[in-house]
Amino acid sequence: MSYSITDECxxxxxCAKKCPExxxxxxxxxRFNIDPYLCVECGTCFDICPKGAxxxxxxxxxxxKGKNKKILKATISTDICAGCRTxxxxxxxxxxxxxxxxxxxxxxxxxxxxxxxGCGTCSRCCITGAxxxx
Numbered sequence: 001m002s003y004s005i006t007d008e009c010x011x012x013x014x015c016a017k018k019c020p021e022x023x024x025x026x027x028x029x030x031r032f033n034i035d036p037y038l039c040v041e042c043g044t045c046f047d048i049c050p051k052g053a054x055x056x057x058x059x060x061x062x063x064x065k066g067k068n069k070k071i072l073k074a075t076i077s078t079d080i081c082a083g084c085r086t087x088x089x090x091x092x093x094x095x096x097x098x099x100x101x102x103x104x105x106x107x108x109x110x111x112x113x114x115x116x117x118g119c120g121t122c123s124r125c126c127i128t129g130a131x132x133x134x
Contacts, residue, residue: 001057002039003046005032008053015045015054018071018117020092040092042119047071072118072133074111080130083107087122087131096122 005015005024009031016024016032023039026032034045046054048071052064074095076087088096088109095115100107111122111131123131 002036002041003034003043003057004036004055005034005045006053006055006061007031008051010051010053012050014048014050018044018048020044020117020119020121040121042121044117044119047118073113073116074118074120074122074131074133076109076111076122077130077132078108078110080128081106081108082128082130083109084127085109086125086127090125091122092119093117 011026011029011031013026013028013032016026020042021038021040023035024032024045025035041057043056046056046062049062050064052062054062056062083106085098088098093115095112096109097112098107098109118133120133123133
């Protein structure tokens with residue numbers, strides 16, 4: 001079961017703008033809907049909804065937030081990053097960039113915070129644990 005949107009939805013579109021898989025559709029000021037076949041259950045919509053109108057896969061409602069809710073962004077510790085590019089290849093927003101260094105210096109990845117929606121896909125696939133949401 002995927003995330004779902006309740007009748008509390010005011011149609012602000014915040015969830016659709018931030019969904020990394022474009023699984024949410026609707027019209028402004030009208031209730032939005034989540035396509036359960038496209039939803040990857042990342043929770044971005046759940047975290048961003050200002051009205052608490054999203055239910056998680058277990059039926060738990062999101063919390064009403066206000067306009068100043070901080071979105072968690074991914075950060076990569078370059079000291080731990082192995083430069084394997086797993087996060088780079090799996091980021092649905094293309095928010096991770098790969099920096100190739102020379103022969104004697106390590107290559108690594110970094111997050112463009114403007115593009116990051118905080119879905120956590122990168123941290124779940126990181127083989128070294130170098131990525132945190134914060």
